[in-house]
Amino acid sequence: MAGPPSYKAPTGTHDVLPPQSGRWASLIARFAAAAGRAGYGLVVNPVFEDVEVFRRVGEGTDIVRKEMYEFEDKGGRRLALRPEGTAPVVRAFVQHRPPVPWKVWYAAPGFRYERPQAGRYRQHHQLGVEAIGSADPDVDVEVVALAWRFLAGLGLQRTILLLNSMGDPESRAAYVEDLRAFLRGRRAELAPEDREKVDDHPMRVLDSKRAATRAVTREAPRISDHLTPSATGHFSRVQAGLSDLGVPFALEPRLVRGLDYYTHTTFEIQSSALDAAQNALGGGGRYDGLVEALGGPPTPGIGFGIGIERVLLACDAEATFTVGDARVDAWVIDVTGGAAARALTHELREAGVAADRGFDDRSMKAQMKAAGRSGARVALIVGEQEAASSTVTLRDLATSEQRTIARADVVAEVRAALDKEPR
């Protein structure tokens, strides 16, 4: 293409700007607080990993088969941008071998090369936790409840929690055989697009949205009928625990989720407020074989990921968790050249008062206009008269009342006007 360069954020990516970014930041802060209260510490992983880290996690999944951002660095290493959050955390666990249970949370971007649509992006952001090293069903309960309570705490009400168990590997192997046999017998009734999945990935057929397929899978064998006694025991204890905490859930035997590594508990939280096709706000499950697959000792684990963009979309749809105005307390106006504004804003900020000012030595009118637009509660005005008498005019921008105060009393007067405690 000719002409001057005209750059845009790459397809499927977005800039998050004020004031929306304020909401973004506060969402993460809330999650950090919730996870912190539950004993989870922050983990920060690299945004790219050896491509094998992700391959080991799901050879057969679309995520690794066709959606990974893979590249070779200048040293010839094969790397990939993280398509999901669990694998890097598990890799870090295997590398550092922290004491268990290891409970961590993260807020990180995920990258998948796919066509964007409402609620789906090439770079999206996830909030998540991982609890590695305990097979206790109470860990499942804690993790699921954390996700549920976090979303409820934002004011989201039109959410449903879907719960299923994939069982242990023996349960699962037996079930897959049974399901495959069933689907082969009914193959002709399936939607054409789903027929080819029957042989290689029969469980993928279960989450098809096509009506013809769903009619068949309604009658398909259920994994709950194939669970070993111990897997059934684990799952019942999870359900009992959730009920005990008042977390409502619906059993969904067809919930298999996209990643191959899940065992036992899997769950997904959907929003019925989103009319978009992508209505899963988050999901996760247990992955008792994953640590071993990445070279560690046999170690159980469970976690979830919540999509920040989708949660915010759901909040929009339910008109909750709205953008808070990031207002400053005071606006400093200086028509004597700017030195007074420089000193005053600095002094106020040092004293803990949020203060801002205009630049470029603009007219009184222009500076007042900026002050009004900023949403500040008070304006501090320094003109020739104030400068000459070591005073400042303090104006309440809501009531338009103003009075002249001594320059030396500015911090105290502003604090009083804002009803703010000294720091």
Place this chain on the structure above:
RNA sequence: GUGGCCGUAGCUCAGUCCGGUUAGAGCGCCAGGUUGUGGCCCUGGAGGUCGGGGGUUCAAGUCCCCUCGGUCACCCCA
């Protein structure tokens, strides 16, 4: 990867079907009305290669082809 719809000022859009002088509106921005005072009002101004390229034509924002981008959906997922 496949399909539908859409690309005109910073934003939201009119104008495109039936081609015709300097491409418009609202909002926002800047300035003035008020030589020290915001929000309301009035006046004025800046800002556009009509996504890009090619073609048809005396003439293209408008018609044709290609291309890029956006959006929604499928596959699948957060």
